[in-house]
Amino acid sequence: MTQDAIVAEDLTYRYGEKTAVDRVSFNVAESEILGFLGPNGAGKTTTFKMLTGQLKPKGGQARLLGMDVTKNADKVQGEIGVCFETTNLYEQMTGLENLNLFARLFGMRSFDGNALLERVGLGGRGKDRVETYSKGMKQRLMVARAILNRPRILFLDEPTAGLDPTSSETIRNIILEERERGATVFLTTHDMMEADKLSDRVAFMNQGKIVALDTPHKLKQQYGKRALKAKVAADDGRLEDREITLDTPETPEAVRELFSREKVITIHSEEATLEDIFISLTGRGLV
Amino acid sequence: MNWRIIGTLIAKDFSLFFRKKLFAALTIFGLIIYIVLYFVMPNSVSETLKIGLYAPVVPPVFNQLPNEGLEIDIVSSEEALKEAVIDGKYVAGISLPADIMEKFNSKQKPTINLYFTPDVPDEAKDAVVLMIQELAYMQTGQPLSIELSGEILGPDTIGQPIPPRDRLRPLLAVFILMVEMLGLANLIAEEVERGTIQALLVTPMSVKELFIAKGITGTGIAFVQAVLFMVLVGGMNQQPLIVLITLLLGAVLVTGIAFIIGSLSKDFMSVLGWGVLAFILMILPSFIVMFPGVITGWVKVIPSYFLVDTVHRAANFASGWSDLWSNLLILAGFCLAITWIGIMVLRRKFQ
Numbered sequence: 001m002t003q004d005a006i007v008a009e010d011l012t013y014r015y016g017e018k019t020a021v022d023r024v025s026f027n028v029a030e031s032e033i034l035g036f037l038g039p040n041g042a043g044k045t046t047t048f049k050m051l052t053g054q055l056k057p058k059g060g061q062a063r064l065l066g067m068d069v070t071k072n073a074d075k076v077q078g079e080i081g082v083c084f085e086t087t088n089l090y091e092q093m094t095g096l097e098n099l100n101l102f103a104r105l106f107g108m109r110s111f112d113g114n115a116l117l118e119r120v121g122l123g124g125r126g127k128d129r130v131e132t133y134s135k136g137m138k139q140r141l142m143v144a145r146a147i148l149n150r151p152r153i154l155f156l157d158e159p160t161a162g163l164d165p166t167s168s169e170t171i172r173n174i175i176l177e178e179r180e181r182g183a184t185v186f187l188t189t190h191d192m193m194e195a196d197k198l199s200d201r202v203a204f205m206n207q208g209k210i211v212a213l214d215t216p217h218k219l220k221q222q223y224g225k226r227a228l229k230a231k232v233a234a235d236d237g238r239l240e241d242r243e244i245t246l247d248t249p250e251t252p253e254a255v256r257e258l259f260s261r262e263k264v265i266t267i268h269s270e271e272a273t274l275e276d277i278f279i280s281l282t283g284r285g286l287v
Numbered sequence: 288m289n290w291r292i293i294g295t296l297i298a299k300d301f302s303l304f305f306r307k308k309l310f311a312a313l314t315i316f317g318l319i320i321y322i323v324l325y326f327v328m329p330n331s332v333s334e335t336l337k338i339g340l341y342a343p344v345v346p347p348v349f350n351q352l353p354n355e356g357l358e359i360d361i362v363s364s365e366e367a368l369k370e371a372v373i374d375g376k377y378v379a380g381i382s383l384p385a386d387i388m389e390k391f392n393s394k395q396k397p398t399i400n401l402y403f404t405p406d407v408p409d410e411a412k413d414a415v416v417l418m419i420q421e422l423a424y425m426q427t428g429q430p431l432s433i434e435l436s437g438e439i440l441g442p443d444t445i446g447q448p449i450p451p452r453d454r455l456r457p458l459l460a461v462f463i464l465m466v467e468m469l470g471l472a473n474l475i476a477e478e479v480e481r482g483t484i485q486a487l488l489v490t491p492m493s494v495k496e497l498f499i500a501k502g503i504t505g506t507g508i509a510f511v512q513a514v515l516f517m518v519l520v521g522g523m524n525q526q527p528l529i530v531l532i533t534l535l536l537g538a539v540l541v542t543g544i545a546f547i548i549g550s551l552s553k554d555f556m557s558v559l560g561w562g563v564l565a566f567i568l569m570i571l572p573s574f575i576v577m578f579p580g581v582i583t584g585w586v587k588v589i590p591s592y593f594l595v596d597t598v599h600r601a602a603n604f605a606s607g608w609s610d611l612w613s614n615l616l617i618l619a620g621f622c623l624a625i626t627w628i629g630i631m632v633l634r635r636k637f638q
Contacts, residue, residue, distance in 0.1 A: 053489065054488060074492075074493055075491075077490055078491040080489070082486070084485060084486065086482055088481055088483050089483070089486075090303065092303060092306045092307075093302070101295065102490060104292075104295040105292055105490040105492055106490060107291065145486070
């Protein structure tokens with residue numbers, strides 16, 4: 001039986017009178033990628049901070065690898081890697097110096113910074129000061145810093161926000177490689193496609209609470225509407241749209257009728273997106 | 288406590304400190320400029336006593352005053368004499384009464400007023416008093432033929448003739464400490480503002496280790512600079528241990544202030560704004576050493592007073608532990624209090 005890498009029990013945080021995170025509970029298994037989704041102000045970052053030991057919960061408990069984060073912050077932090085949403089590198093140091101500094105803080109005696117830079121696509125730029133890097137390069141260096149200690153849990157806060165497609169793809173590949181290595185990944189993102197593509201499960205957070213948590217497939221089944229979308233040619237030659245809802249008792253008859261009575265030009269199935277589900281659950285978008 | 292982590296953080300802070308061109312330049316050129324400034328100041332004290340004399344009637348014997356080591360100017364009124372003494376033109380002023388000769392002739396004792404500046408050494412005062420008594424004796428042939436009334440113009444302070452550049456030493460030492468304070472405050476403010484502190488706080492490093500590392504970096508840079516300066520300008524020739532301990536406490540004090548400024552500031556400009564305010568405040572007590580009498584006792588509420596005063600008295604007058612222990616104790620108290628406040632406000636900022 002695999003142990004849960006992350007356990008949050010009734011996790012609560014308040015900023016003055018405002019409850020930012022309200023009795024949130026969830027588990028993340030080892031080697032699982034959990035996508036944590038929600039609009040700005042939903043409480044994602046506060047949850048992220050409590051899990052990584054940056055904030056002390058006002059209520060409830062967070063356990064990583066069986067250890068209480070509040071009581072064993074230093075120990076826990078030796079086992080995790082964190083990539084922040086905003087760039088927080090030492091800009092006047094080189095890329096390699098940044099990595100070496102953190103490797104020393106993690107007590108790593110043999111550390112090959114150049115190999116890691118190569119892995120994130122920054123080979124040959126290790127001796128340049130970070131202030132000369134582009135946004136995408138800085139973000140890739142942030143990811144490199146987060147994984148340099150081979151963390152058992154990797155926390156990523158919007159790792160691909162605002163990046164070019166190449167940098168985003170590099171980072172997504174690294175996330176999958178880390179999962180392959182055995183790391184658990186806690187990923188907060190606005191990007192529904194990314195969450196859908198990478199996550200084993202996704203959690204929707206809204207107004208400090210988790211409103212749904214499951215695999216993307218099950219969420220789509222549970223909350224989404226599958227449909228067939230067709231374009232048919234009318235008598236005057238114009239194209240018209242037809243939609244047949246799937247998974248209902250009437251579906252077979254409707255499909256038969258479509259093909260027997262209409263001239264079908266194109267047809268494809270369509271699933272609800274995670275964004276559609278989020279909107280249907282909360283009545284609001286993700287921005 | 289993990290000293291490997293602390294060592295790593297210190298190395299990082301030193302590296303970042305000297306990569307800031309402004310602070311690296313200030314550190315190196317500041318030291319050079321302060322040393323040059325010290326050496327271009329006069330290194331000797333004039334042995335000639337300049338005295339002002341107001342005498343409506345000049346007794347004949349005053350014309351026999353010795354020329355060597357004495358320079359006497361006649362002034363037009365008693366008020367003008369007092370002003371000149373306050374302005375530092377004369378170390379002493381002598382005011383003879385208009386009826387001095389009548390009193391001498393009638394065997395009465397005329398009253399002669401003497402005026403001194405606060406920092407005139409006792410030896411100089413005694414010399415002036417003796418000279419007047421001698422002249423009166425020569426004039427009347429009688430001992431104790433006059434009444435003397437002495438008055439200190441301005442607040443009295445202890446003073447001894449030391450070269451102006453040696454008076455400058457504590458001021459420059461405080462300058463050095465304060466400039467390094469700005470560097471550390473800027474380093475902290477940037478660390479918070481750029482979020483690098485968050486990246487450090489999610490590693491196995493503890494907040495305690497972070498504070499120790501920052502404290503050692505700030506104190507180390509300020510202390511080494513100040514000691515280097517004092518060694519090069521001869522400030523360690525007397526009571527070196529007391530001077531060392533005082534400078535170390537001073538370095539801790541400015542590190543505590545840097546913590547406070549770092550927590551209040553968001554960028555270099557705000558560091559500069561808060562820093563200049565602290566700078567002016569902390570530098571004030573140095574003027575009591577440079578220009579005795581210009582500032583009164585209220586400066587003792589400023590922590591740097593005990594730093595300046597101790598360095599001044601130890602380095603310039605070889606004052607020992609028995610004279611300075613209370614100063615050191617108060618300075619240590621200020622260090623503890625300010626460093627504690629600095630840690631508290633900075634901890635809040637980190638969280």
